[in-house]
Amino acid sequence: VQLVESGGGSVQAGGSLRLSCAASGYTYSRYCMGWFRQTPGKEREGVAVIDSDGITNYADSVKGRFTISKDNANNTLYLQMNRLKPEDTAMYYCAAASNKAFRKYGGTWFLSLEADDFGYWGQGTQVTVSS
Numbered sequence: 061v062q063l064v065e066s067g068g069g070s071v072q073a074g075g076s077l078r079l080s081c082a083a084s085g086y087t088y089s090r091y092c093m094g095w096f097r098q099t100p101g102k103e104r105e106g107v108a109v110i111d112s113d114g115i116t117n118y119a120d121s122v123k124g125r126f127t128i129s130k131d132n133a134n135n136t137l138y139l140q141m142n143r144l145k146p147e148d149t150a151m152y153y154c155a156a157a158s159n160k161a162f163r164k165y166g167g168t169w170f171l172s173l174e175a176d177d178f179g180y181w182g183q184g185t186q187v188t189v190s191s
Contacts, residue, residue, distance in 0.1 A: 061180040068185030081137040081154030097150035106173025117171040156180040
């Protein structure tokens, strides 16, 4: 499994970026895919995930601003990020999991946003948002 991210960069607050993740080496359409982010000294945080049926889950901090999508024909995962904030600054990672995992958030089961449930990772792409 190989995952290669692109699309990171520097943008002012309120701007937009679209991250891409090119996947290869496995049956892409059957996997659960996700975007995570990490800043120095902090744990990797789940941002958005999407399963093989197109069901999604988002971190509360990005709901309404970020959209995860995938193109099965081209084995590519996307993260459209709008209305970016300085606190969105981080290294963003693409991840894949061969099995779906569910966790309870607020008492309801959702697709997992936990890094431990994803076994394959890209190298990351830096996103910097200035105020």
